[in-house]
Amino acid sequence: MFEVILTSSIQVVVVIVVVLTGCAWATWLERKVLGHMQQRIGPSYTGPYGLLQPVADGLKLIFKEDIVPDSVERLTYTLGPMLSFVPALLTFAVIPYSRDFSLFGLEFKGVISDLNIGILWIFAVTSLGVYGLVLAGWSSGSKYSLLGGIRSSAQMISYEVSYGLSIVGVIVIAGTLSMTELVAKQASDSIWFFENWYLWRNPIGFLLYLTCAIAETNRTPFDLPEAESELVAGYHTEYSSMRFALFFIGEYANMLAVACVATTLFFGGWNGPAFLSFVPPVIWFLIKVFVFMFCYVWLRATFPRFRYDQLMRFGWLVLLPLAILNAMVTGLVVLWLG
Amino acid sequence: MKDLLRALTNVFWRMPPAFWVTMKHMFKKPVTLDYPRKKAAMAPRYRGRHYLERYDDGTERCVCCGLCAAACPADAIYMEPEENEKGERQARVYEINLLRCIFCGFCEEACPEEAIFLGREYEFSDNNRNSFIYSKEQMLVPHPRKPNPFKRIIRRVRRTYGVPEQNS
Amino acid sequence: MAEVAKKEGSTSRDTKTVTLTIDGRSVTVPKGTTVLEAALSVGVQIPTFCWHPKLKSIGACRMCYVEIEKMPKLQVSCATEAADGMIVHTDSDLVKRGRRAVLEFILLNHPLDCPTCDKGGDCDLQNLTFAHGYDDSRFDFQKRRFIEDGVESTFDDLRIGPEIILNRNRCIHCYKCVRANKEAFGEYDLGAFERGNVTEINAAPGQQVDNPFSGNLVEICPVGALTNTDWRYKIRVWLTQTVASVCPYTSSGSNILFFKEKHQNRVYRVTGRRNDDIDDGWLPDITRYGYQIIHSEDRLRTPLIKKEGNQETATWDEALAVIEKRLGEIKDKKGCVCIGGLIDPSLDNATLHSFSKLIRRTLGSNNVDFRIDYRMLPKTSSDNYSILTSRPFRIADIDNSDVIITFGSDLLKEHPNEYLRIRKACNFHDSRVFSLNPYAVKSADVAELELVYGIGADEAIIAALCLAGVEEKLVSIPNPDQLKEATGFALMTEAAAVCGVEPDQIKIVARALAKARKVTLIAGELVTRSRDRENIASALCNLNRVFGIEEKGQIAVLSRYANSMGARKLGVLPDPPAVVKSELTKLWGGWPDTEPRNTDSMLVNMKKEEINGLIVMGADPIMLYPDREFACEGLEKLDFLIVCDLFESETTALADVVLPICSWAEYPGEYVNLEGRVQQANQAIKPLYESRPGYEIVELIADRLGQKLFESDEVRRIEIEKLLEVDNGLSWPDSFVNTGWTNEEHDDEFTVPLAVGDDPHHCGHRTEKASSLVNFCGEAYIEISPGLAANYQIEEGDSVRVESPVGKIIVPVRISDFLDNDVVFIPRNFSSTPVTSLLMRKCRVDRVKISKVVS
C-alpha cells in the first residue's frame, strides 16, 4: 500500500513538473517557430537561441504587480484562473505515457491512474475548464472580458458535442474506454509499427477531433475569446501577474493534453517501432506530442481567425453532421464486420 | 450540405498549399536583423535626433523664433525665449520631446536661421520618459557637420548687411 | 482692419450724400467720406498700413491703392474723397500690381529679422506681404541700416522710453505712432526726423516716450518698429489665446483682451478691444501694464494666521476656523454692531453684493462702506451728492458736446479715457473745453481756458459762474435773490475775488455755457474727495439749475474706481438711497436697524473700541485713508481684523487673518462702469496659488458663521440684476441750495497747499507691483511749480522735507511744467513714501512746509 502511494506520488510530481516545463518551453517553441515562419528571428537574447526566454518571462510575471480592478467580483475573479488551470492539469492523470517499468527498485505503472473510463474522465475534466474562462470574463466587470467569456461559453457549447462524438468512432472500434487498453490495442510488432494506429481506421474522426480540440483550447483560428484585435485580450483583459500566468499555463497545458490524447487515441500512444525497443517508450510519446504541438503553431502561422458567425456556422453545420455521420458509419461498419 | 462540401474541399484541396507556404517560409532567411548585435545601414538622408548649431564664434544660431514649434506636426517642441547680454533674442528653454517627435524634419525646413537639423543617431532608449525630453544643452553638443550647410544663408546675410566676406 | 470704418472726422454735420460704385456695388455715403471708408462700410477690404479709423488720413504708405475709372493713375483710397458717380475697382490687375510694387518698396529697407521680431505672427507687414506681395526679393544690395550700438553683428534696438523699444530699421514710415501721439494723446515726445531715405521716427531730443498712453503706439505699429519690454521675447502670439475682459483701474472700464497661454496659466499681455462707446480702442498704460500685478512675485499665496504676534501660513480650513471662532466670540459678547466691513470698489459685483449681504444679514449691522479714501464722510450722505453721482452719463456723448467743462478734475490721472474723448472732441469737432481747477493740471492743455481758482474756493467759483449767468442776463431765472442768498455772494465780482479769478474769464465760461447746444460737465476728485463735498455738490446743483445743464447735456461727478458705480447701485454704503434700501429689504427679507456707519465713523468707533472686528476686502485703508495716523490707531485697537488682499500691505501686517484673493483675471466677474454699463470680465486663467475669488471667500465666511448667503450663484445673479435695474429715484432739488462757504483758517507755519492724488501711471495701492508701471514712475516725488522752486532755491532732483502738523516725509523734487501757483502735488501710490501721513481728516486743505534737505 505504501509503495503504491509512494510511486504514484512520485509520478504525480514528475508529471506535473514535466507538464509545466513543457508548457513553458511550448511558449518558446511557439515564438521561435512562429518567428521563423514569418521570416523573423524570434527570441534570441536570453540564453542560446533564446532558450531561457520562458524563465525570463516567468520571472517577469511573478514580479509584476497584481492588479485587481475595483469593479471585479472578488471571489469569482480569484476563482477564474484556478478553474482554468486545475482541470488542465487533472487531464494528465489518465494519460499513459509509458509501459509499466521499474526504477530504483520501485514498480511504476505507465500511467498515474488507470481508470476504465479514462477517456470519459478527460472529457469530464476538460469540459469544466471553460468555467475558468467564463467566470473570469464575467467577474472582471469589463465589457471586453464579458464578451470574451460569453464567446468562450458559446464556443464551448457548440464544439463540445462534436468533440465528444468525434472519438466515438475510435471507442466503438476499440470497444473500450480505458486509455491503457487503447494504447495496447494499437501496438504492433511488425516493421510497419504504425499499422494498428486508429488514425488509419478512423481518419475523419481524427480530423474532427483535431478541429474540435483546437476550438476547445481556444487556439488560432478559433481564438475568439481572446481575440486581441477586437477584445483587447478577451476574458483575461483585466488579469495581470501570476493570475494571468495561470491562464497562460492553463492554455498551454490544455494544448499539451489534447496533443497527448490525440497521440494516445490515434497515434498509438507510447508505442514505438519494435526494432528500436531500446529507446524508452516515453521518448516516442514525447516525439509524437511534439509533432502535435508543432502543428498547433504551424496552424497559427497559417490561418487567420474565424469570424464569430463563421465559427458558429462551421461548428453546427459542418462539424456536427460530420461527427454524427462518422459515428453512425463507424458503428454500422463495426456492427457489420462483427 | 453546401457548407459541408465547402469545408471538405477546403480541408483537402485548399489548406495543404497554405500549410506549404508557411512551412516554406520557415526555412527562408529572416528579413529582420538581430538588432542590437547587428545594425542596419541607414539611408544617406536618414533623420535621427536633433542638433542645434552654433555660429563660428560660439553663439547659438537659434533665436527662439518658434517657427519650428509652429511647423511641428507632433507638437514636440517647447521653447521659451529670453534676452541675452547683448540684447539679442535667444532660447532660454528649448526642449524637444523625442517621444512625440516623428522625425519628419519639418523643423529643419522651417528654421530661418538654419539652427536645427536632424542627425543620424536613432538609438535612444531609456527606462525614464523624462530623459527623452532633450534640452538645449543636450542638443548644442558638437556633432558631425553636414557639408557646408549654411553657405547659402551666410552669403545672403552678408549681402544684406554688407559685411565683407571673411575667410572662414 | 475688419472694424467698421466710421471716421470721426468725417461725420460731418451736413447730411449731403454721394453715391459711388465699388467693385460693382453701389454705395451711398455722406459727403466727405473717403473711398477707403466707403469701401470698408460695405465690407470691401482694402489693405492699409498708415490708415487708422481714429486718426486723420495722410496717405503715407500708399498700400490702399484703388483704380478709379477716368482717373489716369491708381489713387490712394484713404486720401481720396468719394464723389458722385465714381466707379472704383479694388481688385483689378492694375491694383494688384500696384500693391505688389508698393510692398516691394516698403520691404526695400525692411530687415528680414522676423524670427527675432516680437511682432512676428501679428504683423501687418507679414500678413499683407503674404497676401499681396512677391514671394522673393529682387533687391540684392545693402539695406539702409541705423546702427545703434556700434556692434554690427547685433541688431539695432533703441530704448526710447521706459517701456518702448524702437527699431528704426524695421520702420516703414506710416507715421501712425507720431500721429496718434499728437492727434489722440496730445503728446509731442515722438517725432519724425530727416527726410527721404534716412527718415526716422525717434523720440524728441532729450525726451523719453513716457506719456500715459505710450503703450498704444506699440499696439498700432504695423511692424515691429515699436515694441515694448512687457512683451519682449516672452512668447509667440500664435501660442496665446485671447480672453475678453475689462480694466479694473479705470472707472470707464476700458475693454481689454488678455493674451494668455493656456498650459502655463499665465497672462502675457493686454491689448485694447475697441469699443467706440467707451475707449475708442486706446488704452491708458495703467490698463495695459497694470495686469502685471496678476503675476507679481509678491502675491499672497496662502492664508496667514497671526500666532503670538507672527503671521504664519495656514490652510483655508484653519484660517476659516479661526474666523469662525473669533468673529463668533465678538458677535456673542459685544453684538453684531461691533463688526464692520470695508471693501475695495474695484471688485466685481458678486463680491460687493455678497460682502454687503455678509455684513447686513449674517452680521446684522450697517457698518459697510467702499469709500476708503474719502475724508470726513458725513453721517448720512445728502441727496445732492448722490444725485450727481447717479445722473445718466455717456462717454460717447462727450464727442459731440460743443462745450465741455471739467471741474476740479485732473482727468488724465483720474479718467484717462474721458480725457482722450475730450481731446477728440476738441480736435475733430471743435468743441470748447473749459477747465476749472483749484490748481493747474496737465490735462487742462486741451482747454480753451483754464481757470485756476484759489484752492478750497470750489463753491465760490461755481457761485461766480451762476451769478455771471444772472448778471450778464444770459439766463433768466425766477428768483435771482434766492440764488444770491444761497451762494452767500451778492455779486459775481465778489465771488471772483474770493477765488482769485478774473471776472472776464468767468464771463467767457458763463457765456459759452449759456449758448452751448450740448454741454458736458464733469466734476472730479479734486473736489469730490474734499471734506466739503456736500457743499460743492449743492453748488453744482445750483449751477445746473441756473444753466439747465442737464436739459442740454450731461452733468456728473465721476466715480474714481472701476466699480464704484456698481457699489453705489448695489447699496454697499451704510445708508443707500431709500429705493435701494427697500429693494434690498425685499430681497433679503430684512434690514439691520443699527446706526449706519461709514469708513470715517467706523474708524472713530474703532478708536473708541466700540467696533472690535473688521473685515477688509481688497482695500488698504492705511495707505489710502487721508489720515494715516488716524487709520492706524483705529485698526490697531481692533480685537480681530480679517484682510483679504492680493499683496501684503501695511493693513495685512496688522491683520489676525489674511486671506489671498483672486485678481480680476482669475474669475469671471461683472463690473459696472461710470455710465452704469454692466461689463463682463471673463476668466482668463485659473486662480493662482491658493487664492479664491472674493465672493467665494465671503460666502465661506458666511457659511462658517452659520448662514448660507445665496442658495445658488443664480440667486445671487438675479439679486444683483434686480438691484442694478433699480432707479434710485433721486431728483434735483427744487430750489437753490444753501452752500454757505467760509474760508478756512490755517496755521502760518504751514503755508503750502498740498494736493494728493494718483500718478498718471498708477492707480490706488496696487499698481506699484506692476514692473512696467514702476519703470515709468517708481517712487514718490513732489511736483512743484518753477516759481515755488525758485523761492526755496531747489532744483529738479533735490530732496525736500515735507512737513505737516502730523507728519513729515522726504521726497525728490520734480519741477512741473504746468503748475503755476504755490500748490505742490505728491502721488499717493507708493507705500515706501506714505503721503497720507501728512494729511488730516478734518482739514479741507492740507498745508505743508517745505525745506530743502542738505545732504
Next chain:
Amino acid sequence: MSIDTVIFFISAVVAVFGATMMITQRNPVASVLYFIVSLLAQAVCYVQLGALFVGAMLVIVYAGAIMVLFLFVIMLLNLRGTEDLGASTGRVSRFTKYLVSILLIAELVFVIKSVFIPATTTGIMSMPADEFGNVAPVSKLLFTRYLYPFELTGVLLLVAIVGAVVLAKIDRGDKKRVTDELEESAGQATDGTAG
C-alpha cells in the same frame, strides 16, 4: 467505517449544501456555481458507489454542457447581484405560491417517511452489484428495458428544440420589422436635416 464511506458522506453533505446554497443565493451566477458544486459532489457519490460511467456523464453533460449554457444565458441577460427578478404581486400568484410550497413540503415529508421509517436493510447503504452504473449495464438497460421511455424522452427534447426555434424565429421577425421602421425613420430624419 472505511475511507470510502467517509468520502461518500462528505460528498453527500457537500451536495446537499450546494443545493441549499444554490436556491438561497440572490446572485444567479453564484447559484450556478453552487449548483455545479452540488453536481460534482453527486458525481463523487456515484463514483464511490462504483457507477463511474454515470458519474462521468453527470459531469460531462450537466456540469460541462448544460450549466455552461445556463451561465451563457445569464451573462447574456446580464443579471447582476441583487437585481429584482420581477416578483409577481397578483393575488392568484401569491396563492399559488403558498399552494405549491405546501405541496412540496408534503411530498418531502412523504419521501422522507417512506425512505427512513421502514428502516430496512436495503436502504441507501447497501452496496449495489458489480458493474452497476458502468457502460455496459447502463447501455443494456437503456437499449432494452428502457428503450421506449428513452426514445420518448428524445422526442420530447426534439419537440422542445423545435418549439424554441419557432419562438426564436418569430421573435427575430418582429425585431427585424422594428429595426426596419427605425431605419426608415432615421433615413427621414437625415433627409430632413439635409433639406
